[in-house]
Amino acid sequence: MIKVLVVDDDRLARRGIIAEMPWDAFDMKVVGEANNGENALEFLRSEEVDLLITDLAMPIMSGLDLMREVQRLYPKIWFVVLTFHQDFELIQEALRIGAIDYIAKTQIEDARMEEVLERISERIRRSQEASLPNAERRSAEPTAAADSMLVYIAGAGQADFGALWQHTSMQGQTIQEVSLGLWTVLPEREMTDEDVAAMKRELVELGLERQVTVLHIRGIRDTDREQLRQRLLRYKEISLFYERKPGVFYYEYTAGRLQVEYPGWSDEELRRNRDAWSSLHWIVRTGAYEELLQEIERARPSAAQLANLFYTARMSWVRISREEAGIEEEMPGTGALWSEWTGWLNAVRGKLRAIVAKSAYSEEIAQSIMSAVDYINLHLEEDIRHSDLAKQANMSKGYFSQCFKEIVGRTFHDYIRDARIENAQLLLAETKQPIYRISEQCGYANEKYFSRVFREQTGRLPSEYRQEKAKV
Incomplete structure (x- = not known):
């Protein structure tokens, strides 16, 4: 009998899994449930469990952190993760940690519970096999003749x-x-x-x-x-x-x-590095680029964290002469190695540096313009004044405008508008905030004016865009 613990912060989802899955048919029994990682660990201190089924996105302790801790304390427990289809990077991270399978919640909703448990049962059976062809497996701790x-x-x-x-x-x-x-x-x-x-x-x-x-x-x-x-x-x-x-x-x-142990990144360190890569100084300053790479290699964050970081940072990069840069190509896929990521980064940097070099401005001027772009990206909700950024760059307003357009590929005002609309698209697709709040976060105090600009740039009203993305 395989003893199962189900962990999910959504009570209805948790109870649905426990009630609907045909556990008996596969010699399994749910012996407990928990609504977060800490409670799951507390349960494991007093109860024997063979299989841990856990959601990945939970408060207090994520499913990935729970798996790491259980793996350290109870290395014989098998893991299966619960997830939605869009959590692909998290699924890959869970498999790297040692999960034997994952359950997409849509499979349960589509009444495919028997198929899911049959697959999990088969994978457990395989790992339990007492022998392998032409090879001996011993349960006792082996001793090696070789070193x-x-x-x-x-x-x-x-x-x-x-x-x-x-x-x-x-x-x-x-x-x-x-x-x-x-x-x-x-x-x-x-x-x-x-x-x-x-x-x-x-x-x-x-x-x-x-x-x-x-x-x-x-x-x-x-x-x-x-x-x-x-x-x-x-x-x-x-x-x-x-x-x-x-x-x-x-x-x-x-x-x-x-x-040798590597520290990895906390959530705060991930945010700080995401901001650094979203900045554009690494494009023109070789030293800054090398420092960012060295930080990654020093800490060795997970592959999922890097995918998250570069997916977000790339949004800032493609705003610079996107038609000419050609950096909207696919990032390295799941399973790619760090060497493949660095190859991709070198290629992206080369393309962006070529654009900056075309402007024939000095590196000092290019850095000043990149600083202005960074400021815009970080202050989209504020009233960004052309004259203030020109003054900060120690340029006249006219010369600043000329440099900005030739280096970035768009006028100062077009860049701000496009950055705000792209940020609005992200918020509309990934949050449930009301449109008036998204309008404010993107620097538009007037919701009607925001909707008009959004429609001019995308061909759809914000509400229409949100409905369209919800169907994907």
Whole structure:
């Protein structure tokens, strides 16, 4: 019997899941429920649970933070996440942490509960299997004859290894599943360079080099195995994103290397870095750009946080000569590596720098104009005066207007109008604020005038735009 704990801050959704799912048909039983992460942890202190089903967006403690804490305290619990279809980045983050599956709430609404539980039950069954083809799995803590281990990490969407178990490096070895898609192999003897070369060659022949990352961890003999497992989980969640390079699937590390911890970003640090990237100084100042990249590599925020950051910041970038810059192309997709993100950023920066260079103004003038653009982006709700920004840039009003248009690609007033309308579109699509409030936040004290300008620029009234987006 698989004991289930359901965690969701929406009481009706939580009760609906508990009441409607055919738990008995799959040998499952709901033994508890909680409305937030802290209450879930309190329940786990006194009750045994095999499967934790949690919403991702909750107050007090998010579903992702709950998973990380449960993984640390109760590593044998399986995770399934509840989400809406638009939470794609969060889903990928949950899978990196170790979730075995996710339930889209629309599946429950569409009466597909049996299909959902059957899929989850099958994945649990797979991870519970006592044996694998040509490989031994032991429940007792293994001892290694060698001072190293191999770690196989499945790529995104590749949790079922298939042909990997036929790989010669797996034959007759002690294999342990650390989490879904993360396996350790303890070789019977120390691997030679020839062994490593043969292993890599066979992985390529089997077509697995794009599906798995292989870590060869040395110096494990005196390492606490439980701590090592936790470090491997952390590596899979965070460091793999930063350290794997395109076309390279084999890496050699020492056990001590895995002890390095990275701070990540708090919500406040994410906001601060989002503002820094939304600023345009990094376009003209190489030092500023390098500092921003170094901050990311120092802290190693999650891939989901970076996707959130760059999605928001890009809105500021595309306002500069968008037709000419061509930076509205797709960002790196889910599963992309940090090296792919930096490649994309370098390309975007190159295009924007080329536009600034065309203006033939000095870097000092370009920075002054970028400062003006930053001010506009951060003060859209205020009365932004042309003369005030010109004075701040130590330019005459006329010269400031000329520089602004040639560097940014639009007149000062057109840029402000477009920035306000784009901000209004975002607020209309993603919030339920009344239109008069959105009008004020976008610098229009008169709602009727705001609606007229919005219609002139988009072809729709604000109310029509909101209704249209609600259908998507």
